Amino acid sequence: DAKTTQPNSMESNEEEPVHLPCNHSTISGTDYIHWYRQLPSQGPEYVIHGLTSNVNNRMASLAIAEDRKSSTLILHRATLRDAAVYYCILSRGSGGSNYKLTFGKGTLLTVNP
């Protein structure tokens, strides 16, 4: 399975934008890029996903590099409630085990008031 690499931790100030990077240099052409986050004492929750084009939703934006070897999750205005572990995950679009989401260690985001 293709792997992702994320920084262990990042820090941000409230109401400032946050850019969370993810490297996935061995991504295959059919892999989707998913982002989940896990708030303290809760299960992970879906944030956003994309294939090739940048994506926006009410929670965040996803910027995907042209070669797809990296992506960035953008929180436009961080709030204290965005403090969480953020996971970047590749989801196989075809082939066996395509239901699997392999969670790495993610990035622990701290938001300072």
Next chain:
Amino acid sequence: DVKVTQSSRYLVKRTGEKVFLECVQDMDHENMFWYRQDPGLGLRLIYFSYDVKMKEKGDIPEGYSVSREKKERFSLILESASTNQTSMYLCASSLWRREKNIQYFGAGTRLSVL
């Protein structure tokens, strides 16, 4: 909104006991999952079910079994609990589509085996 409900948030059991962790989803999802989460190890898949009575082993199935008699309910069974099964257990469900593989998680059950 999709809701995945785990029967207990906290559970304390003794070594050797048989333990049942229950999970119910209300969105008619075909797929259901059991993970465990340990510090430094992230989430690891224990078992997966893609239909009623169907199951597949995940990455760490040893010491666990599962049951799916109804589409909405997926149970994780520890036949004889051991202390190394103390962990956070997370259930998830999904309606898998190639372009949209989104899993919805419950709040988790923190199990302590003494």
